[in-house]
Amino acid sequence: MGNIILNIKGMHCASCSTILERAFKKTDGVKAVTVNIITNKATLEFDADKVDVSALIKIVESKGYSADVFDDKANSAKSEDSGKTVLDIKGMHCASCSTMVERALKKVEGVKSVNVNITTNKATVEFDSNKVHVSALIKTVESKGYTAEVSGTKIKTDSGKVQDEFADIKKRLMVSIILTFPVLILGMFFMTDPIPYQDYIMWILATPVQFIIGYPMYKSAYAALKGGFSNMDTLIVMGTTVAYMFSVYTVLSGIGHQYFEASAVLITIVIFGRYLEAKAKGKTSEAISKLIGLKPKTATVFRDGRDVKIPVDDVLVGDIIIVKPGEKIPVDGIVTEGHSSVDESMVTGESMPVEKSRGDNVIGATINKQGTFRFEATKIGTDTTLAHIIKLIEDAQGSKAPIQRFADMISAYFVPGVLIIASLTFVTWYFVMGASIDFAILTSVAVLVIACPCALGLATPTAIMVGTGKGAASGILIKGGEALETSHKISSVIMDKTGTITKGKPELTDLVVTSDMSEDELLTIAASIEKGSEHPLADAIVNGANAKNLKLKTVTDFEAIPGHGIKASISNVKYHMGNIKLIGEMGINAESHKEKMYALEDQGKTVMLLASGKKLLGMVAVADTIKDTSKEAILELKKLGIKVYMITGDNKRAAKTIANQCGVDEFFAEVLPKDKAGYVKKLQGEGHVVAMVGDGINDAPALAQAEIGIAMGSGTDVAMETGDIVLMKDDLRDVAKAIKLSRMTMVKIKQNMFWALIYNTLGIPVAAGLLYPMWGILLNPMLAGGAMALSSVSVVSNSLLLKMRKL
Secondary structure, eight states: OEEEEEEEESOOSHHHHHHHHHHHHTSTTEEEEEEETTTTEEEEEEOTTTOOHHHHHHHHHHTTOEEEEOOOGGGGGGSTTEEEEEEEEESOOSHHHHHHHHHHHHTSTTEEEEEEETTTTEEEEEEETTTOOHHHHHHHHHTTTOEEEEOOSSSOOOHHHHHHHHHHHHHHHHHHHHHHHHHHHHHHHSSSSOOTTHHHHHHHHHHHIIIIITHHHHHHHHHHHHTTOOOHHHHHHHHHHHHHHHHHHHHHHOOSOOOHHHHHHHHHHHHHHHHHHHHHHHHHTHHHHHHHHTSOSEEEEEETTEEEEEEGGGOOTTOEEEEOTTOBOOSEEEEEEEOEEEEOHHHHOOOSOEEEOTTOEEOTTOEEEESOEEEEEEEOGGGSHHHHHHHHHHHHHHSOOTTHHHHHHHHHHHHHHHHHHHHHHHHIIIIISOOOHHHHHHHHHHHHHHOOHHHHHHHHHHHHHHHHHHHHHTTEEEOOHHHHHHHTTOOEEEEEIIIIIBOSSOEEEEEEEOSSSOHHHHHHHHHHHHTTOOOHHHHHHHHHHHHTTOOOOOOEEEEEETTTEEEEEETTEEEEEEOHHHHHHTTOOOGGGHHHHHHHHHTTOEEEEEEETTEEEEEEEEEOOBOTTHHHHHHHHHHTTOEEEEEOSSOHHHHHHHHHHHTOSEEEOSOOGGGHHHHHHHHHHTTOOEEEEEOSSTTHHHHHHSSEEEEEOTTOHHHHHHOSEEESSSOTHHHHHHHHHHHHHHHHHHHHHHHHHHHHHHHHHHHTTTTHHHHOOOOOHHHHHHHHHHHHHHHHHHHHGGGGSOO
């Protein structure tokens, strides 16, 4: 699959964009297209096997427009000669499998980067679509003994596919247990007093377990051998086959003891381990499954003069949708009629319902609590907020943390190393120590089956899956393993003031009466004359009056005085409202009130004076107040040992006031948006690992410059694009939660890796019989197989413990 954005020239109206969309959709190979008349861009998803970029440009030109490829750093993966695809891979069992597939794909000419994730069973491949096609990538995977297909592009659940695979493992396990149990009983309890034809009965029962139940392992090991690699199945196949073939030899020759129970039990234990592992791995991806399950199935749309219930996939942009109490909102949109409260907790993590009325945005998959309303669909399908969240989590869970490279490096040499150790074990015991061939075979088989590269391979991805899933459930979207790992190193956080620490919306804070009227009378007059103003501060005063349910008066002769304020009349009484300069020009002496005015300004407030004739009536103060949670959030970061800075374009006096109110020790004032990145760079130069927190709009360069950009955008597209971590709730406390989550996840990764390394470091020498000469301790191959299965399950289970930790 290829993706591209084209710049279109010559479009003038909606008909132009419709013409182009229809033309593209008629082209064989074009999967999806969106032509935006506002941005003059066409975004296309296409099959690079059937159509190339030059053909797409010719289609535009044939309709009388011109086009070229949109060249942007953020869209470099969508350039003319670049493609990106995600493949679902079946048949991988361990880290060696994923390493084998990754190496094979990297060798394909035209492939730029590959990331194969054993936990999600997906391969993310970036490639040059002029040199290689997706079909060639699939064939490469198949040549290694696995199957592959392009991962779906729509929001859909993989539960059916996962259940099929799980059912297959379960079925093989049940058959294996039925056949193996009698073999185990005969081998363990009838060794000294065998029943007639016991060895032949065990041979007959063990054979289907070895070659039918174990066939997928043979297939995987053979594919690895063909590709010049070795994997986990190589070890199991070699170990069990040696035990089985030696047993056949002893039965036919009548010399020695057979070990059919060892080979059959080993196969059964391995399948049981994979059954438990598949079950546990399924729980690590519950976050995505739950999100996918949120998608509504139907929508009630107003079409042809009536309300019609249709599948949600048939909703079009611009449709008017009706939502009744208790129903899910089908897609993203803007309320056009009615009002209600909406439960957005499943998407943002915010527990309190959010009030919605005309002009407010609504998010698909959230639940309407009260009231019926209509809204216009603005985003559908894979463009919705829910789809973006799912895509972000899938990308994050499919990515690798830098620490994973260490595990990958070990896994690459692990299996060949174990094969060498097993060979040396046999040679040492049989040829050097003079042990029996039975003993030498048992110890070498034990070495082969106890070794577990799976535990090492699962250490990082399972923890990342659980960590990112837990974050998503709390409205914290972490974009990848690298962001998750880097976040635990953060030593300094820079927070943008406006909209991050503060509400970003001025509010009425103080009323100071300097005449014989009441505060309500002062506010009524101020709000009445400010209602005609377009200044943002005027809204704060009017909203303040509305909050007190004050009835505003009719205003005449309204006039704005640029740079000073406004003047207007109420019931033939003239009023002036504005700054000290305006009052001074009117000849009013406000000297006795300046101290109070300056005191308010020192608190970062904007003060407006109201006068009538030659008399000062009072002062109204407005300010961008700090959020209720900001002080607590900053205190939490300090408890984590993180230094907090505030950055703002305000003057130093106003910045100091806000800093003192919220508990910030240091701040950068009078900083232009374009200069914010420079302050991030300055702290980095002093050795700090910096996180930048902003809304993702005017501070995108600073977010990009920081090691970790944290965007607070309540799910806006801009925030999702610019942040390494996206906070769906407008709650600054989630910054500390994100860092805590990163630290907890890294602890789990390190615990997993320690366990995997210690297990193999201690287990292999014990299996090789290192303790036998001194203490007589020897590990039975069946116990070794059980330990191997347990090691993988324990790593996944340890990662799942993250779910129970409180952020």
